[in-house]
Amino acid sequence: MHRPALEREIQLVGHELAKAFPSRRGHPIRALDERAMDLAARDEELRAALFRFVDVVPACRSAGDLATHLIGFLDEVHDQPPPLSAAMRMACSGAGRAALGAASAASVRHMAHRFIVGSDPRAALPTLARLWHDAIATSVDLLGEATVTAVEADRYAARCAAALDVLAPAYAAMDPHPLLERDSVGVLPRANLSVKVSALTPLLRAEAPARGRDDAAPRLRELLRRADALGAHLHIDMESLDSREAVLELVLELLAEPEFERGPSAGIVLQAYLRDSPETLDRVLDWARATPRPGVALVVRLVKGAYWDHEVVEARSHGWSVPVFEEKAACDRNFETLTERLMQARPAVRVAIASHNLRSVSHAIACNRLQGGSDADVELQVLRGLGDDLGHALATLGLRVRAYCPVGDLVAGMAYLVRRLLENTANESFLHDQATGVPLELLLAPPAT
Amino acid sequence: MTLEPFANEPVLELRRAAQRAKLTAALDELVLPLRVPVWIGEDRRDDEQLVSTDPGEPERVVALAASATPAEAAAAVAAARGAFNAWSATPAADRAAALLRAAAWMRERRRALAALALRECAKPWTDADADVCEAIDFLEFYARGALRLADGAPLLQVPGERNELRYVPRGVCAVIAPWNFPLAIPMGMTAAALATGNTVVLKPAEQAPGCGLMVVEALRAGGVPAGAISLLPGGGDAGAALAAHPDVATIAFTGSAAVGSELLRDAAAVQPGARDLKRVIAEMGGKNCVIVDADADLDDAIPAIVASAFGYAGQKCSAASRVLVSEQIHDVLLERLAGAVACLTVGPAADFASDVPPLIERSAQQRVRSYAAQAAAEGAVVSARQDDVPAAGWYCAAVIAASLPSRSALLRDEIFGPLLCVEAVRDIDEACDLVDALPVALTGALFSRNPRTVAHVASRSPVGNLYVNRATTGAMVGRQPFGGNRLSGTGTKAGGSDYLLQFVQPQVLSENTLRHGLVIS
Incomplete structure (x- = not known):
C-alpha cells in the first residue's frame, strides 16, 4: 500500500470522525465521577482502593458491611484527598456507615449500568x-x-x-x-x-x-x-x-x-x-x-x-x-x-x-x-x-x-467492570488521552517506531 | 565473588505445545531402572535390596538400590568427618562456586530430572518441573547466603582490641529426606549444610532413591569433594543409625511427625564420645486450614482450594486439609466445590490432563481409603467419579467430606491424601479458634476482601506460612520462606535468609592490640 x-x-x-463526535456533552467516561476517576488515574493507592471496593460490592450483605470494606481500603491510602477524609469521619458512627455504604453502593451500581445494558x-x-x-x-x-x-x-x-x-x-x-x-x-x-x-x-x-x-x-x-x-x-x-x-x-x-x-x-x-x-x-x-x-x-x-x-x-x-x-x-x-x-x-x-x-x-x-x-x-x-x-x-x-x-447482574459484572476501569484509568489509555484533551494531531499520528 | 541477585529458576511454560512435547520426549528417553549405590566417598556398593517403582504402574521398576547397613552408616559418617577439615577450610566463594556448578548441571538436565521425579514419585509434570526448579533455587540461594554469612557479624570495636564474630560450620550433617519433593527438599537441606562448610551424609526416602542419587551426582559434578557428600540409600533403620551416630552434629530432617519427634528425643541424649550437642532441624506435618469469609470471591477461592487440597493428590506438607467457611456462604461454597471436585480426573502423572495422580505407595492408598470410608460413615461425602479411577496403581478418588462431627479424627489427623473436610463456622473468630486449637501450625490460607479481616486473622494465626487469597501450596525460595510452627517443626524457614544460621555456630575472636602502650594493627 x-x-x-x-x-x-x-x-x-x-x-x-472527530467532527462527528457528539459535542463535549462529555467524553466517554462522563458518567463516572470524573473527579474520582481523575484522582484514581493519578494516584495508584487510591486507584487500588477504589477498584478493590468495586470488586467486593456484590459480596457485601448490608450498607454497614459495604462501608466497613470501603473504609478498610481507604485506610491504606496514605494521601487522602479531603472528600475521603470526610468519608472516613462519617464511618465513625453506625448511622454514618449505613449512609456511606448506601451512597457508595449506589454509585458503583450507577457506574456498572453504563457498561452493562x-x-x-x-x-x-x-x-x-x-x-x-x-x-x-x-x-x-x-x-x-x-x-x-x-x-x-x-x-x-x-x-x-x-x-x-x-x-x-x-x-x-x-x-x-x-x-x-x-x-x-x-x-x-x-x-x-x-x-x-x-x-x-x-x-x-x-x-x-x-x-x-x-x-x-x-x-x-x-x-x-x-x-x-x-x-x-x-x-x-x-x-x-x-x-x-x-x-x-x-x-x-x-x-x-x-x-x-x-x-x-x-x-x-x-x-x-x-x-x-x-x-x-x-x-x-x-x-x-x-x-x-x-x-x-x-x-x-x-x-x-x-x-x-x-x-x-x-x-x-x-x-x-x-x-x-x-x-x-x-x-x-x-x-x-x-x-x-x-x-x-x-x-x-x-x-x-x-x-x-x-x-x-x-x-x-x-x-x-x-x-x-x-x-x-x-x-x-x-x-x-x-x-x-x-x-x-x-x-x-x-x-x-x-x-x-x-x-x-451486578455480581457477574464486577470482574468485567474492574477490567474496563483499569483500561480506562491506565495512563497510556487512548480514552484517557482523549478525555484529557490531547490534540487531534497527536491522537492521529502514526505509532512511533 | 560477586553474583547476580538471586532470581527463581523459571518453570517451563507448559502452555506452549512445544514445551510439553520436549517433556514427553524426555520421559521416553529415560532409561530405567537406575542403579543406586551406597556411595561413601569414592566407594560404591551396588545392590538390589531396595526397589523403587512407578506408583502409577507398580510393575515398572524405577530404581534398584543398595540398602545401607549400620556399618555403612558409620563409614559414611567417618568419611564425612574425614573430609570436614578440608571442606570447612575451603573459602566460602569456592564452596559457593561448586553449588552453582551443581545448579548448572541440573539446569542442563532439567527435563530428564523432572521425568525421573515423575516416574519415581508420580509427580505430575508441573509439579515435577517445579521440583527441579526449586532444587536449583536452593543451590543458588544458599550459595549467595553463605557468601554473606562468611563476612561474619559486626561487633563493637574500641581502641586496643580487635573483635570479630564469624560463623563456623558445625561438623557432620545427616540429611534425612522425604519422597514428596524428591529433588528439592534433599537438595535444599544438603546445599544449606555444604554451603556453610559442613559435610553431609544424605539418606533419601526409601521411595525415592533414584532422585536422591541425582542430588549427589549434581553436587559431585559441581565439584563437592567425594567425602563431603555421601549417599546412604535405605530404610528407616539406616536413617536411625545415621542420626544416632555420635559424630553427627546436625540432623536436617523433613518427614513425618512420628519420626521427627523420635529424632528430637534421641538427639537430646549426649552419647559417650559425642563432641556436639546435636541440633535437629525438623520439618513435619500439618493440618492446614483454609478460612473463607463471607466476602470472599468464590470464583477465585474454589480453584485455589482445589489446587491446595488435590494437587499432587494432597501429598504436599503444605496441602489444605480443612476448609472453615462462614455459614453465610457454606452451602454455596460446598455445592460449587463439590461440583469442581466431581470433574477432576484421577490419572497418570505423565498425562498433562490428569488432576490427581496416584499416591506414593499401597499403604498410602489403603490409609486414605480407610479415612474416606470413615468420612462416609460419619458425615456426608462427595467424591470424584470412582469409575474413572484407574485400577492398577495406587490411585484414590478425590473426596470432600462435610458435616463431620467435631470430634472426628478426620479433623485432626494428617491424612496426606486427596481428602478435604469442609466445616461451617459462625464467624472469623470461630475459625481462628479452631485453627488455634490444633497442635500443628504449618500453613493456612484466608479468603477475604476486607483488609481489616486480613490483619485480624494474621494477628491470631499461629501457622508458619499464612496465605491470603491464594493457595496454601507453591512456596517459592526467597519469596515465601517455608516452615511450620508448634509441632509442625522447629520453626526454621527453608528458602529464607536466616535458614543457614541453623548450620553454623558463631565464634568470637577478640585480640588485644595494645603492646607497651602502642596500638599495633
Missing part, C-alpha cells in the same frame, strides 16, 4: 433496539460467575441458547437497516451473541488444552446449531493466553465439521497485543482458505486485548518472557499490520476492527477505502459504555458499527 496516500487518508478520516437479554432489548435505531448493531455478551463445575457450564450454555431465542425474534421485528445487514460476502445476521469458552467448560487447563476443548465441544456444537437454526451469529471470545490454544482449536475444528459448512455465521478474536499474534493469524488464514464456508466466511475480530495486566504479571511471576507488547506504540503498529493483512485476506474472512483508538479505527477505514473496499466490508466495534461516542460518530458517517453489550 502506498504509505503517503494511506497517511493522507487516515488524517482525512480521523478529522471527519440489562440484567438479562430481555431486559436489554429496549437498549438494543435504541442502538439499532441509531444504526448500531450489537453483540450481546452474557456475564457470569466463573465456571468451576459441569452444572455451571451447562447453565451458561442454556443461558446462551435462551439469549439466542430472545434476540433472534426481537431483532427480526426491527426495521430494516441495509448497511448493517449485508456486506459483499452476503447476509449479516442481526442477532449476534458473543460466548466465552471458559464459561462453557470447567476444564480449561493451560497445559492440557485438549481437555477443555473436548469438554466444551458438545456445548458449543449445540449453540452453533441453535444459532444456525435462528439465523444468528455466534462469536467466540478470546480470553487470556492460557486458554488460547484450546479456544482456537475448538472453534476451528467445530466450524470445519460438515454440518456447519453453510452456517451459522461465526467468528473468533485475534489479540494484537500478543507478540505472536501474526503467527496466530497465519494459522487462522490457512484454515479459512482451506475451509471455505460459502456466505458465512469466518469473522475475525481484531482487538488490542483486555488481559494485558494479567499477562504481564503472570509472565513476570514465572520468569517467562512477557507475551504481550509492553510498549503502546509497538502494539499499535502490530494492530495496523494485522488490520492490513486481514483486509487483504478477504473474502476468505470477514473483518471486524474493535478499537477505541481513533488512529487505529481511522487507519482501518482508510485502508479499506484505499483497497477499493466498500465501507460495508469492514465492521467497526466498540464497547458499550466506553466507546459510545465513537460508535455514534462512526454511525453518523455511515460506517458499519457494532457495540459489544455485556448483559448480566
Whole structure:
C-alpha cells in the first residue's frame, strides 16, 4: 500500500470522525465521577482502593458491611484527598456507615449500568433496539460467575441458547437497516451473541488444552446449531493466553465439521497485543482458505486485548518472557499490520476492527477505502459504555458499527467492570488521552517506531 | 565473588505445545531402572535390596538400590568427618562456586530430572518441573547466603582490641529426606549444610532413591569433594543409625511427625564420645486450614482450594486439609466445590490432563481409603467419579467430606491424601479458634476482601506460612520462606535468609592490640 496516500487518508478520516463526535456533552467516561476517576488515574493507592471496593460490592450483605470494606481500603491510602477524609469521619458512627455504604453502593451500581445494558437479554432489548435505531448493531455478551463445575457450564450454555431465542425474534421485528445487514460476502445476521469458552467448560487447563476443548465441544456444537437454526451469529471470545490454544482449536475444528459448512455465521478474536499474534493469524488464514464456508466466511475480530495486566504479571511471576507488547506504540503498529493483512485476506474472512483508538479505527477505514473496499466490508466495534461516542460518530458517517453489550447482574459484572476501569484509568489509555484533551494531531499520528 | 541477585529458576511454560512435547520426549528417553549405590566417598556398593517403582504402574521398576547397613552408616559418617577439615577450610566463594556448578548441571538436565521425579514419585509434570526448579533455587540461594554469612557479624570495636564474630560450620550433617519433593527438599537441606562448610551424609526416602542419587551426582559434578557428600540409600533403620551416630552434629530432617519427634528425643541424649550437642532441624506435618469469609470471591477461592487440597493428590506438607467457611456462604461454597471436585480426573502423572495422580505407595492408598470410608460413615461425602479411577496403581478418588462431627479424627489427623473436610463456622473468630486449637501450625490460607479481616486473622494465626487469597501450596525460595510452627517443626524457614544460621555456630575472636602502650594493627 502506498504509505503517503494511506497517511493522507487516515488524517482525512480521523478529522471527519472527530467532527462527528457528539459535542463535549462529555467524553466517554462522563458518567463516572470524573473527579474520582481523575484522582484514581493519578494516584495508584487510591486507584487500588477504589477498584478493590468495586470488586467486593456484590459480596457485601448490608450498607454497614459495604462501608466497613470501603473504609478498610481507604485506610491504606496514605494521601487522602479531603472528600475521603470526610468519608472516613462519617464511618465513625453506625448511622454514618449505613449512609456511606448506601451512597457508595449506589454509585458503583450507577457506574456498572453504563457498561452493562440489562440484567438479562430481555431486559436489554429496549437498549438494543435504541442502538439499532441509531444504526448500531450489537453483540450481546452474557456475564457470569466463573465456571468451576459441569452444572455451571451447562447453565451458561442454556443461558446462551435462551439469549439466542430472545434476540433472534426481537431483532427480526426491527426495521430494516441495509448497511448493517449485508456486506459483499452476503447476509449479516442481526442477532449476534458473543460466548466465552471458559464459561462453557470447567476444564480449561493451560497445559492440557485438549481437555477443555473436548469438554466444551458438545456445548458449543449445540449453540452453533441453535444459532444456525435462528439465523444468528455466534462469536467466540478470546480470553487470556492460557486458554488460547484450546479456544482456537475448538472453534476451528467445530466450524470445519460438515454440518456447519453453510452456517451459522461465526467468528473468533485475534489479540494484537500478543507478540505472536501474526503467527496466530497465519494459522487462522490457512484454515479459512482451506475451509471455505460459502456466505458465512469466518469473522475475525481484531482487538488490542483486555488481559494485558494479567499477562504481564503472570509472565513476570514465572520468569517467562512477557507475551504481550509492553510498549503502546509497538502494539499499535502490530494492530495496523494485522488490520492490513486481514483486509487483504478477504473474502476468505470477514473483518471486524474493535478499537477505541481513533488512529487505529481511522487507519482501518482508510485502508479499506484505499483497497477499493466498500465501507460495508469492514465492521467497526466498540464497547458499550466506553466507546459510545465513537460508535455514534462512526454511525453518523455511515460506517458499519457494532457495540459489544455485556448483559448480566451486578455480581457477574464486577470482574468485567474492574477490567474496563483499569483500561480506562491506565495512563497510556487512548480514552484517557482523549478525555484529557490531547490534540487531534497527536491522537492521529502514526505509532512511533 | 560477586553474583547476580538471586532470581527463581523459571518453570517451563507448559502452555506452549512445544514445551510439553520436549517433556514427553524426555520421559521416553529415560532409561530405567537406575542403579543406586551406597556411595561413601569414592566407594560404591551396588545392590538390589531396595526397589523403587512407578506408583502409577507398580510393575515398572524405577530404581534398584543398595540398602545401607549400620556399618555403612558409620563409614559414611567417618568419611564425612574425614573430609570436614578440608571442606570447612575451603573459602566460602569456592564452596559457593561448586553449588552453582551443581545448579548448572541440573539446569542442563532439567527435563530428564523432572521425568525421573515423575516416574519415581508420580509427580505430575508441573509439579515435577517445579521440583527441579526449586532444587536449583536452593543451590543458588544458599550459595549467595553463605557468601554473606562468611563476612561474619559486626561487633563493637574500641581502641586496643580487635573483635570479630564469624560463623563456623558445625561438623557432620545427616540429611534425612522425604519422597514428596524428591529433588528439592534433599537438595535444599544438603546445599544449606555444604554451603556453610559442613559435610553431609544424605539418606533419601526409601521411595525415592533414584532422585536422591541425582542430588549427589549434581553436587559431585559441581565439584563437592567425594567425602563431603555421601549417599546412604535405605530404610528407616539406616536413617536411625545415621542420626544416632555420635559424630553427627546436625540432623536436617523433613518427614513425618512420628519420626521427627523420635529424632528430637534421641538427639537430646549426649552419647559417650559425642563432641556436639546435636541440633535437629525438623520439618513435619500439618493440618492446614483454609478460612473463607463471607466476602470472599468464590470464583477465585474454589480453584485455589482445589489446587491446595488435590494437587499432587494432597501429598504436599503444605496441602489444605480443612476448609472453615462462614455459614453465610457454606452451602454455596460446598455445592460449587463439590461440583469442581466431581470433574477432576484421577490419572497418570505423565498425562498433562490428569488432576490427581496416584499416591506414593499401597499403604498410602489403603490409609486414605480407610479415612474416606470413615468420612462416609460419619458425615456426608462427595467424591470424584470412582469409575474413572484407574485400577492398577495406587490411585484414590478425590473426596470432600462435610458435616463431620467435631470430634472426628478426620479433623485432626494428617491424612496426606486427596481428602478435604469442609466445616461451617459462625464467624472469623470461630475459625481462628479452631485453627488455634490444633497442635500443628504449618500453613493456612484466608479468603477475604476486607483488609481489616486480613490483619485480624494474621494477628491470631499461629501457622508458619499464612496465605491470603491464594493457595496454601507453591512456596517459592526467597519469596515465601517455608516452615511450620508448634509441632509442625522447629520453626526454621527453608528458602529464607536466616535458614543457614541453623548450620553454623558463631565464634568470637577478640585480640588485644595494645603492646607497651602502642596500638599495633
